[in-house]
Amino acid sequence: MTIQRWLILAAVLVLCLWVLLPIYLIVVSAFGPRDAVFAWPKSFWPVDFTTETVAFFFGAQGVLSGLLNSILVALMTMVMAIALGAPAGYALARFAFPGKNVYRLLVLMTRAFPIPVLAVPLTVRFIEFGLYDTLLGVALVHTALALPFAVLITSSLFLGIPRELEEAAWTLGCTRLQAFRRVVMPLAMPGLAATAIFAFIVSWNEVFAATILSLENRTLTAFLISVLGESPLYFKFAGGFFLIVPALVFIFAIRKYLFSLWGIASR
Amino acid sequence: MAGIRAENIRKIFGTYEALKSVSLEVADREFTVLLGPSGCGKTTLLRIIAGLETQTSGEIRIGDRNVSGLPPRRRGIAMVFQNYAVFPHLTVFENVAFGLRMKRATADEIDRKVRRAAAMMHIEQLLERYPSQLSGGQRQRVAVARALAVEPEVLLMDEPLSNLDALLRMEMRAELKGLLQETRTTTIYVTHDQVEAMSLADRIAVMHGGRIVQYDRPIRVYQDPATAFCGGFIGSPPMNFIRTQPVEGGGYRIGGAAFPGPAAPAGEILFGIRPEDLIVEPESGPGLIDAEVGVVEPLGPHLLLTVRIDGQPARVTAAPDLDIRVGETIHLRPGPGRIRWFDPATDQAIREPA
Numbered sequence: 275m276t277i278q279r280w281l282i283l284a285a286v287l288v289l290c291l292w293v294l295l296p297i298y299l300i301v302v303s304a305f306g307p308r309d310a311v312f313a314w315p316k317s318f319w320p321v322d323f324t325t326e327t328v329a330f331f332f333g334a335q336g337v338l339s340g341l342l343n344s345i346l347v348a349l350m351t352m353v354m355a356i357a358l359g360a361p362a363g364y365a366l367a368r369f370a371f372p373g374k375n376v377y378r379l380l381v382l383m384t385r386a387f388p389i390p391v392l393a394v395p396l397t398v399r400f401i402e403f404g405l406y407d408t409l410l411g412v413a414l415v416h417t418a419l420a421l422p423f424a425v426l427i428t429s430s431l432f433l434g435i436p437r438e439l440e441e442a443a444w445t446l447g448c449t450r451l452q453a454f455r456r457v458v459m460p461l462a463m464p465g466l467a468a469t470a471i472f473a474f475i476v477s478w479n480e481v482f483a484a485t486i487l488s489l490e491n492r493t494l495t496a497f498l499i500s501v502l503g504e505s506p507l508y509f510k511f512a513g514g515f516f517l518i519v520p521a522l523v524f525i526f527a528i529r530k531y532l533f534s535l536w537g538i539a540s541r
Numbered sequence: 542m543a544g545i546r547a548e549n550i551r552k553i554f555g556t557y558e559a560l561k562s563v564s565l566e567v568a569d570r571e572f573t574v575l576l577g578p579s580g581c582g583k584t585t586l587l588r589i590i591a592g593l594e595t596q597t598s599g600e601i602r603i604g605d606r607n608v609s610g611l612p613p614r615r616r617g618i619a620m621v622f623q624n625y626a627v628f629p630h631l632t633v634f635e636n637v638a639f640g641l642r643m644k645r646a647t648a649d650e651i652d653r654k655v656r657r658a659a660a661m662m663h664i665e666q667l668l669e670r671y672p673s674q675l676s677g678g679q680r681q682r683v684a685v686a687r688a689l690a691v692e693p694e695v696l697l698m699d700e701p702l703s704n705l706d707a708l709l710r711m712e713m714r715a716e717l718k719g720l721l722q723e724t725r726t727t728t729i730y731v732t733h734d735q736v737e738a739m740s741l742a743d744r745i746a747v748m749h750g751g752r753i754v755q756y757d758r759p760i761r762v763y764q765d766p767a768t769a770f771c772g773g774f775i776g777s778p779p780m781n782f783i784r785t786q787p788v789e790g791g792g793y794r795i796g797g798a799a800f801p802g803p804a805a806p807a808g809e810i811l812f813g814i815r816p817e818d819l820i821v822e823p824e825s826g827p828g829l830i831d832a833e834v835g836v837v838e839p840l841g842p843h844l845l846l847t848v849r850i851d852g853q854p855a856r857v858t859a860a861p862d863l864d865i866r867v868g869e870t871i872h873l874r875p876g877p878g879r880i881r882w883f884d885p886a887t888d889q890a891i892r893e894p895a
Binding site: 444448 | 591592593612613614618619620622623624626627628629630639640643644684687691697
């Protein structure tokens, strides 16, 4: 083996540890006995597997409703991001229109606005519209966050599907919509699913807007942020664990489609 | 069944005029080939007829209907694409059935028509497969079967054989010809391959620079090209052109031989003759063109000679057993009635006054 290979392996190892070690420690603490988190020096191996901490976490007030809110908001975000993003992506992929490149850039530029700057005007507006402290309000902001990615990812997805397939469908009796449903959709499905899950995770992980724009109906992240400061350490670990798990499960489920997320169409 | 009429079709892409007022009439049950080099507008014309592209001006009629503004699905056409465009997520059966399902045919009818189209293209044994499990040639068969299954009034084919390798192409060409003679579907077929055009067409429309320069039976296009371009584009090797000026007292001298000919419009004329219409004679004599041999290529069925006539390059095909050496001067007799004259300024053929 050459030195270069060793270096690459070492780099891979460091990166993996960088990501996995904290996750591991969180898991160990979440499923260990309560006092173990205070112990010093820490034991690296799990001591006494117990669900006690986790049970306590779920027993705490606001956790279950926060979890439900998080799921609802993420689902709404997912649906809206696909419903708005996929048509825009299709338009970018299939039609030539003036200002196309500028549009493509602008879509991405929306992410350049820091949410803290927008927070106050948004809150004021949301109160006016009656969206403040509603799940829909939070989902709308999350959709805005997920949309640029949804547009760009789906556009590269549709670009990867040859135009001739659609044209062939038209000549065989399809309207544009039928051709999209019967030919483009099935071929784009894996990528669309990946995009949807991506939007789900964007929403699931988002904490700032969710905190600012809600008071009673908090998502899990917003709820945890507001209570973690005063919570015991083991509670924090359990909370951290339940924030990580969905993201991990989803990424594991869609790892196959991650390539299409980065612009390589799945065939 | 229906004929096709394209009237004064113009197509402008931005500032580029791809089609310059093209008119084309294809009779019912006729097989027309649009032939031309890339960029001549042949595919654009086909796509306009299909409704995949919108003409800037002009009118398309299929049968007795004006279809100019109709979407592809309402034109009664089927199309075969250059890259096959078979649907990768459907089995061969579902691919072929696609158009029938869109027409809401009954299950029985679909099954019967799919099997018939599959039998015509010899893909019955592949019906349950997915396109990714097929070779290029098989995919092309699926694409043709899919188009035939809907029994279109008009079949449009866009370079359907160009992605196949040479041997397969020749096989499919003969098969397509047999098949379409049987079904007698009005067909427009786009290709840049002149052999394909000669082989398949009832009539060839030669396109060049956004215009149809000649529209005639293959043999007429071959023997009587309307322009020097047609003579040069069709035939392998292409027609020879020798540029020359009239001599005193009328007529022209080419390679030492005198030929009567039409008046040269601008003091110059192109003398055109096909390589196989120049016959190598053993002895010099009156009316024989002297040519200096530059290259001799024994191709098997014939010798391909690259010669110089009056210092200009020309090609001659000669019998394979002739003993011809490089540097030698040979004597060529133009086949009777095979000399063509062209105006070098306009490219147009000049008919000899009868």
